[in-house]
Structure formats: structure tokens, C-alpha cells
Amino acid sequence: MTTLRTESLDAGAAASAGPRVGVLALQGDFREHAHVLTKLGASVSLVRRPAELDAIEGLVIPGGESTVMDKLSRAYGLAEPLKAAITAGLPVYGTCAGLIMLADSVLDAIAGQQSLGGLDVVVRRNAFGSQNQSFETDLDVPALGDAPVHAVFIRGPVVESVGPSATALATISDGRVVAVEQGNLLGTSFHPEINGEYRFHKYFLAKVRAAATTA
Amino acid sequence: MTEASVPAPAATSQTGSSRVKRGLAEMLKGGVIMDVVTAEQARIAEDAGAVAVMALERVPADIRAQGGVARMSDPDLIEAIIAEVSIPVMAKARIGHFVEAQVLQALDVDYIDESEVLSPADYVNHIDKWAFNTPFVCGATNLGEALRRINEGAAMIRSKGEAGTGDVSEATKHIRKITSEINALKSMTRDELYVAAKELQAPYELVLEVAETGKLPVVLFTAGGVATPADAAMMMQLGADGVFVGSGIFKSGNPEARAAAVVKATTFYDDPSVIAEVSRGLGEAMVGINVGDLAAPHRLAERGW
Numbered sequence: 001m002t003t004l005r006t007e008s009l010d011a012g013a014a015a016s017a018g019p020r021v022g023v024l025a026l027q028g029d030f031r032e033h034a035h036v037l038t039k040l041g042a043s044v045s046l047v048r049r050p051a052e053l054d055a056i057e058g059l060v061i062p063g064g065e066s067t068v069m070d071k072l073s074r075a076y077g078l079a080e081p082l083k084a085a086i087t088a089g090l091p092v093y094g095t096c097a098g099l100i101m102l103a104d105s106v107l108d109a110i111a112g113q114q115s116l117g118g119l120d121v122v123v124r125r126n127a128f129g130s131q132n133q134s135f136e137t138d139l140d141v142p143a144l145g146d147a148p149v150h151a152v153f154i155r156g157p158v159v160e161s162v163g164p165s166a167t168a169l170a171t172i173s174d175g176r177v178v179a180v181e182q183g184n185l186l187g188t189s190f191h192p193e194i195n196g197e198y199r200f201h202k203y204f205l206a207k208v209r210a211a212a213t214t215a
Numbered sequence: 216m217t218e219a220s221v222p223a224p225a226a227t228s229q230t231g232s233s234r235v236k237r238g239l240a241e242m243l244k245g246g247v248i249m250d251v252v253t254a255e256q257a258r259i260a261e262d263a264g265a266v267a268v269m270a271l272e273r274v275p276a277d278i279r280a281q282g283g284v285a286r287m288s289d290p291d292l293i294e295a296i297i298a299e300v301s302i303p304v305m306a307k308a309r310i311g312h313f314v315e316a317q318v319l320q321a322l323d324v325d326y327i328d329e330s331e332v333l334s335p336a337d338y339v340n341h342i343d344k345w346a347f348n349t350p351f352v353c354g355a356t357n358l359g360e361a362l363r364r365i366n367e368g369a370a371m372i373r374s375k376g377e378a379g380t381g382d383v384s385e386a387t388k389h390i391r392k393i394t395s396e397i398n399a400l401k402s403m404t405r406d407e408l409y410v411a412a413k414e415l416q417a418p419y420e421l422v423l424e425v426a427e428t429g430k431l432p433v434v435l436f437t438a439g440g441v442a443t444p445a446d447a448a449m450m451m452q453l454g455a456d457g458v459f460v461g462s463g464i465f466k467s468g469n470p471e472a473r474a475a476a477v478v479k480a481t482t483f484y485d486d487p488s489v490i491a492e493v494s495r496g497l498g499e500a501m502v503g504i505n506v507g508d509l510a511a512p513h514r515l516a517e518r519g520w
Contacts (some may be wrong), residue, residue, distance in 0.1 A: 004452040006485040026482050027245040027266065048482065063242045065266040065302055072264065072482055096242070108219065110261060110301055126301060129220040131325035132348050134235045135228035153223065154238045155303065155325070173227040194238055 009034050013044040019208045022047040022056035026072040028064020028097060032193040036201050042208075050081045058091040058208035060201075061098030063154065063191050066125065067110050069097055079116065086118040091184035091211050093204040096156050099180075099187035100125060107160060118185050120163030127158040127176070127189075136195075141170045141179060144199040151178070151190035151197075158189055184211055236350035236370035239303065239325065240434035243267055243371075243457055247447065247478050248436070250274050250461040253292070254299040256470070263474035267303040267325070269459065270296045275332050275379025276462035276501065279513065285333040287315040293322050305352065310519055311337025313346075320349040326371070327351045329364075331518035332378045332461075341519070344368030354438065356389045356516055358396035362417035362425070365433055372431060374455070375516040376439015379462050381503030383440040385516055386450060390437045394454045400426040439516065442467070442501050444480030444494050451484035468498030 007025060013034060018041035023030045025046035034044045037060065047053060059082075061069070073079040086092055086102075094102040101116050103123035109115075128134070134155055138148040149170070159177035162168050170179035170188075178189040179200075184207050192200045229235075246266030251257040257268045272288040273281065287308050297304050303325035308315035310329055315336070319327045329342050331354050344351040345368035354375040355361035361372045374393055376386030396415070400422065403411060408426055412419040424432055437450040438459035447458045458481055460474075467473045476493035483489035511517070 003485045003487070005454060025245070029241045029244060031244075032241065064244070065242065065246060067261065067302060068246060068264045068266055068478065072479070075479065076483075108301060124219060127220055128222050130297075130323045131236075131239050131303060131350065132320070132323055133220075133222040133230060134239065135223050135230045136232055136235055137223065137228040152234055152238055153228075154235065154242055173224050174221075191238065191242075194241055195234060 007046055007048070009038070009044060009046065013038045016041055016043040018042045019057050019205060019212060020045070020055055021058045021060065021205070021208060022052065024059060024061045024069070024098075027068045028062040029191070029193060030062040033060045033062050033095075036193050036198055037205070040198060040201055040205055042205060047078075048076070050077050053078075053081055053085060057212045058093075058204065059085075060204070061092060061094040061101050062193070063096035063098065066097040066100040067113055069101060070113050070115070074114070079114070083116050086116060086185070089184055089211060091204065091207040092118065093186040093200070095188050095191050095193060096154065099123060099189060100157050102185055102187050104163070119180060119182050119187055120165035121159045121180055121187075122161045123157045124160050125157050126155050128153060128156060131155055137172065139170045139172065139178070143169050144203060149192070149197055149199065150195055151188075151192070152195050153178075153190045156189040231348035233370065237433050239350060240352070240371035243303070244434060245482060246457050247474075247481050248305065248457065248459045249464055249474060250459070251296060251465070254295040256465055257296045257299045257304075259471055260464070260474055261300040261302050263471060264478035265302060265474065266457070267305055268296065268300060269328060269461075270304055270306040270324070271332075274462040274465060275515070276381070276466050277379075278332065279379045279504070287312070287318065287333070290318065290322055293319070293324060297323065307333055308342070309333040310335040311340050311342060313342045316342050316347060316351075320347055324349060329353050329369075331375060331515045335518050341367050352436075354516070354519060355393065357392045358425070359415035359417045360519065361393060361431060361435075362415060362421045365421060365431070366418050369433065371434050371436065373436040373438040373459055375519075376437065376441070377506045377509070378439045378515050380440050380506055380509070381442040381463060381466075381501040382506045383442065383446045383449070385506050386437050386440045387453065389439075389516070390450060390453045390455055393435065397425055397430065401429050440506075441477075442503065444476045444490055447477045448480045448484035448490050451481055457481065463501055466501035473497050
């Protein structure tokens with residue numbers, strides 16, 4: 001017998017002719033990202049195994065628990081091919097835990113925790129404290145236009161320092177950096193996928209389309 | 216909270232909103248939340264890949280075996296667990312015991328479980344969960360109970376199962392009940408939904424929302440009797456967003472291996488070859504009690520209304 005429910009997306013997610021974008025589906029809010037990307041016309045697939053990286057032109061690493069994503073990505077042979085793909089220029093967008101996975105250096109990591117790297121930044125986990133300090137706020141993100149971005153931070157990280165290769169895209173009112181980009185990589189401390197904010201995903205899909213054209 | 220953590224400026228940000236409370240549960244999806252009674256167990260859970268830990272004084276199997284009144288844990292224990300791990304820490308308050316919940320909020324836990332596993336403090340009222348900045352998870356055996364808890368402010372639901380038994384049958388019954396009642400609402404016309412709200416004893420607005428979206432407005436985990444990787448995978452195939460494992464891990468022969476195996480089976484719940492691989496050589500599962508052998512007064516799932 002086949003399994004009762006399998007990890008698949010709604011009909012239509014993969015049927016689009018848009019860019020082929022994978023969402024890392026080891027743990028976290030990957031369905032919310034898949035929903036936004038599908039709405040924006042991408043052809044979306046879920047990624048849990050190395051072979052599922054082959055057909056994609058871009059990847060989203062969702063919110064969730066970075067320690068769990070790190071462990072599972074190494075246990076199931078995803079970490080090394082992902083690092084190679086990032087080095088080769090695969091566009092990747094990480095939110096919250098995804099930003100931690102993309103950071104070259106992570107503060108307040110657990111013993112043995114590794115990141116994939118790629119973004120020339122130092123990120124601190126749980127930088128605001130416990131869930132009681134989780135918050136929502138409006139951010140100015142000049143790269144996305146004049147209208148503020150409503151941003152939801154859930155035990156989120158911050159970018160403590162931005163290296164010379166990376167660029168800060170947004171800060172909260174006390175000046176701490178919460179969104180960065182570097183070439184084909186994009187990372188946010190917050191979760192546009194859970195409150196109907198599509199502009200970061202559009203911005204990312206533009207990177208995916210541009211990379212697919214030059215490839 | 217580490218010394219380097221600094222809250223966002225209050226003047227420009229809002230904490231404790233529904234979106235922020237429900238949002239943490241969204242980030243836990245596809246993960247395993249493990250019951251722990253010491254900082255050492257919390258460390259093992261985090262190292263094995265738990266997305267969060269539930270701090271409590273005794274695991275449900277011991278509450279069952281030892282009897283007596285089960286209450287919120289000692290604050291020292293909760294603080295030791297918070298200090299030990301970086302993943303979210305949840306802790307249990309008795310049903311209706313809003314002062315235990317106030318204490319847990321003051322201790323800065325990440326989620327409060329208003330739990331039938333502890334002895335109820337109020338046989339009429341549940342806690343007004345809207346009054347808190349810290350989010351709540353509550354148990355439910357059916358859709359009406361889940362929606363009543365959400366109406367009181369719960370930001371996450373777990374189906375109850377029968378905690379401390381290692382018998383997954385009640386967890387199966389409750390997740391099936393909730394999902395089948397959701398499916399029934401989806402095919403109803405508006406006039407039928409008014410009657411459904413009356414029969415579910417739940418607010419019409421929430422019933423309408425479930426009918427329109429086809430899911431609860433909050434994340435739905437399962438709990439109560441999950442003891443093996445296959446149990447966890449079955450809960451996921453039945454539609455759970457994630458799994459709580461209580462006594463099943465630290466009452467087993469090899470908690471480290473079993474915890475890591477349950478995490479893998481929860482991610483790859485639709486791949487029997489992975490579940491087979493991780494199920495090998497785990498040693499003794501918790502001994503367990505058949506729910507059918509429990510006299511009705513000892514069934515925890517019947518607490519809460």
C-alpha cells in the first residue's frame with residue numbers, strides 16, 4: 001500500500017512554466033514558502049534528498065529550527081551538495097533559520113552546529129531573547145520600494161556584522177541589520193512568508209530568473 | 216536567553232500579537248517536541264534534533280505510576296532547562312490555573328501548555344489565554360474542543376491521545392476525529408454551518424473559518440502515546456503538523472538513539488525505507504499500558520471540556 005499522506009504540494013505548484021524553485025522541507029514553515037512562490041508563478045518542489053536539488057534553479061530555506069535543519073541536512077547527505085551548489089551560484093533565499101544556515105559564521109550556536117555558509121556575515125541566533133520578545137514591526141527596505149515591509153520576528157537572529165562581500169538591506173530602529181544580500185543569496189531575520197508580504201520573494205525570483213538566463 | 220540577546224525597541228515593535236504567538240508554532244512544524252524532566256535530558260533532546268522541549272516535573276508515565284496531584288514544575292528546574300538549551304522551552308500549567316501560567320510567563324518560557332496531564336485546578340473554566348504575552352498550546356480530543364481552546368486564545372493545538380501509556384490508539388482516534396470533522400465542515404452549506412457550530416459547541420466565526428480554509432487557524436500537533444518512529448510517522452501521515460513525545464523517549468532503553476530516530480521518522484514520514492532504517496536496534500521501547508486496561512478515572516484525555 002502507498003502511504004496515506006505524502007509530502008507533496010497542491011496540484012498546480014509544479015505545473016507552472018515559471019522558474020523551478022525548491023523549498024528545503026526538512027522541518028519548518030516550508031509550505032508557507034511554497035504557497036507564496038506558487039502564487040508568484042514559480043514551479044515549486046520540495047527538497048529533502050540530494051537528487052531533488054538537480055532540477056532546481058533556486059532554493060528557499062524556510063523558517064524553523066536551525067539546529068534540526070543542520071543535523072538532518074548532514075545526516076541525509078544534503079549539506080555537501082548544497083554547499084557546492086551555493087558556491088556554483090545557485091540563488092538561495094533563507095528566512096530566520098534559513099539565514100542562519102546561509103551565514104558564514106554563527107554566534108550562540110549549539111555545540112557542533114554547522115552552517116552551509118555563502119553569506120559573508122556573522123549571525124547571532126535568538127538575538128532578541130525568548131518568545132516573549134518575539135515581535136512584529138514595520139521596516140524600511142529601500143531595495144523593495146517606498147512602502148514599508150511589515151516584518152514578523154519569531155525568536156529571530158540578527159546580522160551582527162556584515163562583511164565586505166555582503167550588503168545590508170534593512171535595519172530595525174536600533175540599527176541592527178535584519179536583511180542582507182550577496183550576489184544570488186538573500187537572507188532575512190523575519191518571515192515575509194507568514195504575513196502576505198510577497199516582495200522579498202519577488203525580489204528573489206528576479207535573481208533566479210537572471211541566474212537561469214546567464215547559465 | 217543569552218547575555219548577548221537584546222529585545223527590539225518597544226516603541227517601534229509589538230510583542231504578543233496572535234501572529235507572533237501562532238508564528239512560533241508554524242516554525243516548529245515537521246518537528247518533534249520532547250518531554251524532559253532535567254537539564255541533562257534537555258541536552259540529549261536538543262542534541263538529538265528536538266525542535267523544542269517540554270519541561271515538567273515527572274513524565275506522564277510516572278505521574279500515572281505515582282499518583283497524587285501533579286502540578287507545575289519547580290521554577291529552578293525550568294530555569295535550569297532554559298539555561299541548558301537554545302531551542303524553545305515549553306512548560307505545563309494545570310487546566311484553569313492562571314497563576315501557574317503567570318509564573319511560567321514570568322520565567323520567560325517560550326510556550327505554556329495548559330495540560331490535562333497535570334491535575335486540573337478548575338473544573339469549569341480554562342485559562343483566559345488572551346491575557347498573556349506568552350503563547351499557549353492546549354489539548355483537544357475533537358474539533359469542538361480545539362475551537363473552544365482557540366476561542367480562549369490558544370495559539371497551537373495538540374490532539375490529546377492518552378499520555379503516559381505508550382499506546383498510540385487514543386492519539387490516532389483524536390487526530391482522526393479532528394481531521395474528519397474538519398473535512399465534514401468543508402462540504403457544508405452556510406445554513407448547515409450554523410447547526411454545526413451549535414453541535415460542536417464552538418463559535419460560528421471559527422467554524423466558518425475552518426470550513427473555508429479546510430484547516431484549523433493554528434498549528435495542530437499530536438501527542439499522547441507516541442513511543443516509536445513508526446508511531447510518529449503514522450501521526451504525520453494522518454495529518455499532524457508535528458509530534459509531541461512524552462514518556463516514550465526517556466522511559467525507553469536508549470533515549471539518545473530513540474529521540475534521533477523519531478526526529479528522522481517525522482521528517483521522512485512518507486518514506487517507509489527511512490522509517491525501517493531508523494527503527495533498527497533502538498533497544499527497549501517504553502513498557503506501556505493498554506488504554507483499554509485503564510479505569511475511566513485514570514484517563515487523562517477526559518480532563519478538559
